[in-house]
């Protein structure tokens with residue numbers, strides 16, 4: 001791959017469209033509005049808080065990422081989206097009960113102006129929800145066209161020069177790729193024929209790509225991770241990324257598992273359970289949606305520990321993941337992990353992790369980073385799957401046949417090296433022998 005010769009400057013307003021305006025999307029929007037006024041800090045956002053080391057350690061060069069790569073400024077973001085419920089972003093945020101009434105009141109006026117556009121929704125894919133704020137169309141191809149009209153109208157109305165879209169919608173039921181997912185042509189035929197294997201999230205992704213709008217998938221659904229979508233993304237010059245925000249338990253898993261493996265400690269069992277009571281939890285209470293999430297959560301451990309390469313350490317690992325819908329907790333999820341490990345001569349040990357987190361507080365900064373990085377990627381001329389954004393995902397998308405990288409710190413190194421590469425800076429290998437010449 002060639003280093004892009006030019007990166008278009010980040011001038012003009014950027015539409016950030018959230019497909020699904022529930023807890024995560026509205027917490028993201030409210031947070032940016034508060035941060036913009038200096039009334040809150042964008043904690044957890046690499047683009048806003050992070051720095052990047054450039055050149056040798058002795059040089060002490062570590063600019064903020066946002067300055068190094070000229071990202072769009074928070075002031076230039078304009079929020080919009082789609083939902084199956086007509087509530088504006090303020091009402092939806094009140095309902096999600098993540099942020100305090102005081103915080104939401106401060107930006108009430110701006111949030112109330114963010115009204116969702118009518119959604120594309122097939123209840124077969126999200127069985128626990130039913131909303132009336134939905135589009136109707138002759139075919140799925142027609143729905144794609146309606147979404148494209150929405151995007152164009154939004155850009156015109158809000159005088160935006162470009163857009164990005166993040167799927168913040170509910171988790172759809174588990175699905176293997178079908179024949180319509182094999183090529184762009186097959187998918188177009190499927191849209192015209194109302195192929196039941198084409199889900200709502202795929203219709204959004206298709207419309208966005210056709211409009212040249214970068215797309216990221218915050219849920220574990222197939223959405224944009226199949227050959228037809230990879231092909232369209234490349235041919236339309238659109239960066240895509242996914243899937244499933246890596247926020248709580250899996251974030252910890254992809255930190256702890258590489259540490260145990262680095263020390264060659266064995267693992268016999270890893271039991272992960274969660275309680276959460278938000279709408280996401282309610283949707284995941286449906287076995288079809290849970291299976292999509294379970295698959296996404298299960299994958300990381302085996303790929304990190306590589307039992308085939310280290311049979312003595314990981315061959316017999318028993319890995320189980322549960323999610324329990326427990327309304328009293330709302331968005332304040334609790335994720336427990338019990339790890340049965342063993343050390344020298346096989347002596348057993350245990351590690352317990354109890355992460356009392358807040359789902360949407362962890363996810364909101366990821367939405368911001370992904371919106372800004374995808375906009376940057378598009379301006380840098382990148383298209384197709386953006387593997388350097390693996391850092392953000394439970395199930396990172398990769399080129400076909402490649403094993404995804406799950407180790408959080410390798411992912412971060414990859415992300416930063418990609419930024420250095422794009423800007424013509426020296427890559428950092430951490431070899432460091434030059435200091436001893």
Ligand SMILES: NC(=O)c1ccc[n+]([C@@H]2O[C@H](COP(=O)([O-])OP(=O)(O)OC[C@H]3O[C@@H](n4cnc5c(N)ncnc54)[C@H](O)[C@@H]3O)[C@@H](O)[C@H]2O)c1
Pocket residue numbers: 019020021022023024025082083084085096119120121122126129131167168169170171172200201218219220244245246247248278279280283358359360362363
């Ligand atoms: N919060 C986290 O830490 C986290 C981590 C990983 C993944 N996720 C995923 O992010 C997504 C959003 O989470 P959330 O907590 O905001 O959920 P939520 O239930 O609060 O919001 C989802 C919204 O999507 C809407 N929706 C569903 N289908 C739609 C469609 N076809 N078109 C438009 N809107 C649609 C719902 O009406 C709802 O308002 C979920 O899929 C969740 O699994 C969240």
